[in-house]
Amino acid sequence: NAGVTQTPKFRVLKTGQSMTLLCAQDMNHEYMYWYRQDPGMGLRLIHYSVGEGTTAKGEVPDGYNVSRLKKQNFLLGLESAAPSQTSVYFCASSYLKAGYSFEQFFGPGTRLTVL
């Protein structure tokens, strides 16, 4: 199993450009998440999904959109990139098991720079 994969690994954008980050998981997990990691800020949740066709806002959703058309994929879109969106983006997925806490499995990250 590949686990959680992210595409691309690196990207440089100019202000105003758009792009889509792809996250894929092969573990049949219900839940998927997008985080951004900034120095001294830890990880902050952007958007998440509790199942195919559903999405919800996290802590810092502004400037981002997401879609979960297939259970295994979770896309993060930037419609008009801004320098404040320069960050490392992590995708994660987790499974549902009644009565038990469970871990989130993380992808390797996408380093995005917006000039």
Next chain:
Amino acid sequence: GNSVTQMEGPVTLSEEAFLTINCTYTATGYPSLFWYVQYPGEGLQLLLKATKADDKGSNKGFEATYRKETTSFHLEKGSVQVSDSAVYFCALRQQGGSEKLVFGKGTKLTVNP
């Protein structure tokens, strides 16, 4: 709302030294608590977890005990190795619904030979 506070880094130790990274939390109800580790250039990996008060999570020589009376989940290791150099994140899982995690800001550990 729910939050996690962990000690500021960076922390620099010599090999075989004792490690403590403090973590305290604010939450309603009974959250589950986690320590994640991030090695350079990689994503986060679960290090250990605890689901209820007085539970002790352990893995790879690391330990942390869920202390509800002090709302703490401090990470400890008796003898660190160079390979333990990484960033460590404390996190809590909010009850119900989306199973979202709330992370602390991370503590960078460097272990020198």
